[in-house]
Amino acid sequence: MRLVSFWGKGGVGKTTCSASLAAGLSEEGMDVLLLTTDPTPTLSDVLGFPLGPEPSRVEGFRGLWAAELSENAVIEMWKERFGEEVFEVASSFLPVERDFIDYVARAPGIADQFMLYLLYEYWSADGYDLIIWDTPASSGSIRLLRLEEEFYSHMNDAVRMYLRLKGFLERIRRGKRDPLELIEEWRSIAQGIMDMLSSDSHRLILVSIPERISYLLTMRMRKELEEMGIDVWALVVNRLFRGCGCDKLSRMVEIHERVLEEFKASFDHVRVIENADYEPVGREGLLRFYEFLRELV
Ligand SMILES: Nc1ncnc2c1ncn2[C@@H]1O[C@H](COP(=O)(O)OP(=O)(O)OP(=O)(O)O)[C@@H](O)[C@H]1O
Numbered sequence: 266m267r268l269v270s271f272w273g274k275g276g277v278g279k280t281t282c283s284a285s286l287a288a289g290l291s292e293e294g295m296d297v298l299l300l301t302t303d304p305t306p307t308l309s310d311v312l313g314f315p316l317g318p319e320p321s322r323v324e325g326f327r328g329l330w331a332a333e334l335s336e337n338a339v340i341e342m343w344k345e346r347f348g349e350e351v352f353e354v355a356s357s358f359l360p361v362e363r364d365f366i367d368y369v370a371r372a373p374g375i376a377d378q379f380m381l382y383l384l385y386e387y388w389s390a391d392g393y394d395l396i397i398w399d400t401p402a403s404s405g406s407i408r409l410l411r412l413e414e415e416f417y418s419h420m421n422d423a424v425r426m427y428l429r430l431k432g433f434l435e436r437i438r439r440g441k442r443d444p445l446e447l448i449e450e451w452r453s454i455a456q457g458i459m460d461m462l463s464s465d466s467h468r469l470i471l472v473s474i475p476e477r478i479s480y481l482l483t484m485r486m487r488k489e490l491e492e493m494g495i496d497v498w499a500l501v502v503n504r505l506f507r508g509c510g511c512d513k514l515s516r517m518v519e520i521h522e523r524v525l526e527e528f529k530a531s532f533d534h535v536r537v538i539e540n541a542d543y544e545p546v547g548r549e550g551l552l553r554f555y556e557f558l559r560e561l562v
């Protein structure tokens with residue numbers, strides 16, 4: 266196990282579970298990198314420690330490093346890593362100026378996609394015992410993975426066709442680098458990312474609350490992930506209310522019981538977390554919450 270990720274609908278407890286598991290495992294002696302790719306991250310608040318786009322050691326925790334990959338920082342990092350190459354490819358068949366790099370860097374999806382690349386780099390560098398990835402709310406991230414898969418083959422075909430049409434290929438090959446080779450390189454990175462996510466060393470955890478809409482969305486997410494060859498390791502059913510003896514909540518308790526049974530019928534590995542009577546934030550709250558997550562991965 267080298268990567269654990271938490272996926273689910275908005276507000277179900279992804280960040281809480283990520284931070285708590287990271288805190289717990291780091292307390293047990295692991296060097297853990299906790300990353301959030303949520304564009305509106307709350308990880309700093311949950312940890313009670315300010316974070317930036319580069320991993321920093323989280324004070325008050327044993328072996329914990331964390332980063333919030335904010336959109337602007339990520340766009341700058343993208344320009345540094347891919348800007349020049351993108352310009353090279355584009356200018357080989359389009360009359361573009363250098364400001365094209367800025368234009369592409371701000372295109373929808375680029376920042377999110379590059380976050381996957383950064384995650385992949387940390388994973389490849391193998392500098393931590395474990396990476397824990399707090400994903401943004403639900404299906405947006407899945408759509409992005411699909412994009413990752415399709416984008417480069419599309420790019421490759423488009424460029425190839427264009428170059429053939431223009432009879433440019435030979436001329437460009439005499440130039441600096443073959444743009445098709447560059448695209449092939451990008452594609453192999455995209456493939457590496459998909460391989461990382463579908464490998465046995467990745468444990469993907471779905472998080473849900475025990476309510477109908479969240480149940481339906483969870484089932485859809487599992488299907489979409491599995492269609493991409495990414496298996497779900499476990500499901501966390503979070504914020505369960507059990508009988509409390511008061512009338513007001515008893516209807517809610519019934520709903521929770523019913524949906525929980527449906528989840529149990531659909532998943533082999535289900536972990537139940539009750540609604541806590543404390544706020545699972547900061548060192549104390551997160552380590553207390555870790556009791557629910559022990560031996561989940
Ligand atoms: N079992 C629990 N008991 C009590 N409070 C909880 C529990 N799990 C999560 N919370 C609280 O619920 C709120 C939402 O949790 P969290 O931010 O972890 O969800 P999220 O899935 O990351 O949300 P988002 O999709 O907005 O990123 C937080 O205030 C958190 O403290």
Ligand SMILES: [Mg+2]
Pocket residue numbers: 279280281303307399
């Ligand atoms: Mg969150």
